[in-house]
Every structure is written in C-alpha cells, then in structure tokens.
Amino acid sequence: MEVIVRKTYEDISREGAKIIRKKMAKKPDLILGLATGSTPLGLYKELVRMHKEEELDFSQVKSFNLDEYVGLVPDHPQSYRYFMNENLFDHINIKKENTRVPDGMANDLEAECLQYEEEIRKAGGIDIQVLGIGSDGHIAFNEPGSSLGSRTRIKTLTKQTIEDNSRFFEKEKDVPRFALTMGIGSIMDSRSIFLFADGERKGDVIAVAIEGPITADITASILQMHPRVTYLLDEAAASKLKRRDYYRWVDENKAKVKGATT
Ligand code: F6R
Numbered sequence: 001m002e003v004i005v006r007k008t009y010e011d012i013s014r015e016g017a018k019i020i021r022k023k024m025a026k027k028p029d030l031i032l033g034l035a036t037g038s039t040p041l042g043l044y045k046e047l048v049r050m051h052k053e054e055e056l057d058f059s060q061v062k063s064f065n066l067d068e069y070v071g072l073v074p075d076h077p078q079s080y081r082y083f084m085n086e087n088l089f090d091h092i093n094i095k096k097e098n099t100r101v102p103d104g105m106a107n108d109l110e111a112e113c114l115q116y117e118e119e120i121r122k123a124g125g126i127d128i129q130v131l132g133i134g135s136d137g138h139i140a141f142n143e144p145g146s147s148l149g150s151r152t153r154i155k156t157l158t159k160q161t162i163e164d165n166s167r168f169f170e171k172e173k174d175v176p177r178f179a180l181t182m183g184i185g186s187i188m189d190s191r192s193i194f195l196f197a198d199g200e201r202k203g204d205v206i207a208v209a210i211e212g213p214i215t216a217d218i219t220a221s222i223l224q225m226h227p228r229v230t231y232l233l234d235e236a237a238a239s240k241l242k243r244r245d246y247y248r249w250v251d252e253n254k255a256k257v258k259g260a261t262t
Pocket residue numbers: 034035036037038039040066067131132133134135138139140141
C-alpha cells in the first residue's frame with residue numbers, strides 16, 4: 001500500500017496522470033479501469049493536456065468503466081457514457097470501440113453483466129483501476145452492505161443516492177433507480193488500483209477506509225487486502241489519517257530502495 005499526499009487537488013491529478021503516462025510508456029496497450037464523478041476530472045484534464053501537448057498516445061489503450069445507470073441512453077447528459085466522451089474520450093486518440101461502459105440499455109441486463117466480466121477477462125484484465133470514494137465509503141456503486149466478493153451486477157440504488165443525484169435531473173422521479181456496476185471482487189482483480197480523494201468532506205471516510213477495520217459498511221476498506229493499491233490524497237482528504245507522518249516519511253524515502261512501500 002502507498003499513500004501519496006500532495007498539497008492540492010491539481011497536484012494529485014498531475015501525479016496520477018504522470019503514473020499513467022509512465023505505465024503507458026512500458027505498455028502502450030494498457031487496460032485502464034475508469035471512474036466518473038467529480039474526483040477524476042482533474043486527472044482526465046491532465047491526460048488530455050498530455051495528449052495534446054506531449055503526444056501521449058492512447059491509440060492502443062482499452063478502457064472499462066466502473067458503472068452506468070440503467071435506462072439512460074448513451075447521449076443522455078447524465079449517462080456515464082456521455083460523461084466519459086465529454087471529459088476524456090472525445091479529446092484523446094483512444095478508439096471509441098476500445099472504450100467500454102456497461103450498457104444500461106441492454107435488453108438483458110444480467111447477460112450484459114456477465115458479458116462485461118468476460119470482456120475484461122478476454123482483454124487480459126485491468127492494469128490500472130482509477131477509483132473515487134463516496135462519502136459513505138462506496139467504490140463504484142457498491143454501497144454499504146455490498147458483498148465484498150461481488151461481481152458486475154444490477155444494483156438497486158439507495159434512497160440516499162437517488163436523493164443526492166436528483167440535483168442533476170429535472171425531477172426526482174427522473175433519477176434512475178438501478179445501475180450496472182462492477183463488483184468489489186471485479187475491482188480487486190485489477191493489477192493495480194489508484195484511489196483519488198480530495199477535500200475535507202472526504203477526510204473522515206478516507207481515515208476509516210485506510211486505517212479502520214475491513215468491513216462491508218465501508219466497501220473501500222477491502223482495498224487494504226489489495227497488494228498494489230495507491231491512495232492519492234490532497235492534504236484536506238489526508239487530514240484525519242493517524243499515520244500521516246509515516247506515509248510522508250515513506251514517500252520521501254522510497255526512492256532510496258526500489259519497491260519500498262508502506
Ligand atoms: C463513479 C463512481 C463513484 C464515485 C464516488 C465519488 O464512477 O463509481 O463511486 O467515484 O461516488 O464521487 P465524486 O468523485 O463525485 O465525489
């Protein structure tokens with residue numbers, strides 16, 4: 001496990017993009033796992049800048065997104081497919097056919113979930129999974145109480161999530177009630193995981209996810225079991241961590257011994 005703390009949101013976004021660029025230099029056909037939400041926007045902006053100004057080449061990259069609402073067409077402004085096109089895919093040279101978002105309009109949603117898992121497997125598995133974290137500790141749409149072994153599936157949204165998301169829709173009744181989401185087990189299969197968090201509002205949940213017990217109450221806490229997880233935090237999101245000084249110490253010294261981690 002690695003905890004990287006930087007001063008600002010822009011700093012962690014840049015740091016994350018540099019890590020992805022480095023991996024792409026070694027493996028141009030990288031398989032990326034991607035998230036939506038406000039957290040990765042800075043990362044995507046920086047990747048777009050690297051593509052435009054430094055010719056970062058996405059032509060062989062494939063991507064799989066974490067989740068999608070059920071019942072929203074791809075060009076609905078609140079669909080996650082639309083979000084990804086707008087914020088990343090339309091601005092880099094990734095091939096659209098190499099970008100996969102679960103199909104929330106599929107006739108057979110269960111079959112779509114199985115197919116999604118199969119496609120990830122056939123692609124060789126996810127190299128880098130990008131994650132944000134909800135204030136209740138969720139990753140993807142794996143809300144508190146989700147099975148820690150879950151796979152891609154149809155998930156009923158909690159009343160809280162529906163209420164939270166209603167600000168993006170005209171009426172609360174327009175908010176989708178269901179989503180397709182990669183499961184905790186699917187996420188844990190990724191070769192490396194990068195969880196980004198910024199701002200004071202994420203401080204408490206970051207502390208329990210990284211330093212608290214592993215529990216389905218905070219689904220992100222399972223990441224403690226992953227052999228290659230990196231948390232990229234700004235100072236506000238890291239402010240409640242008990243071992244903050246130690247993480248900083250490791251970060252400052254890790255260059256001295258190749259592979260040193262927390
Ligand atoms: C998005 C996703 C969610 C978000 C989480 C944090 O694809 O799966 O789990 O990462 O809700 O959202 P933000 O980044 O908006 O705070």
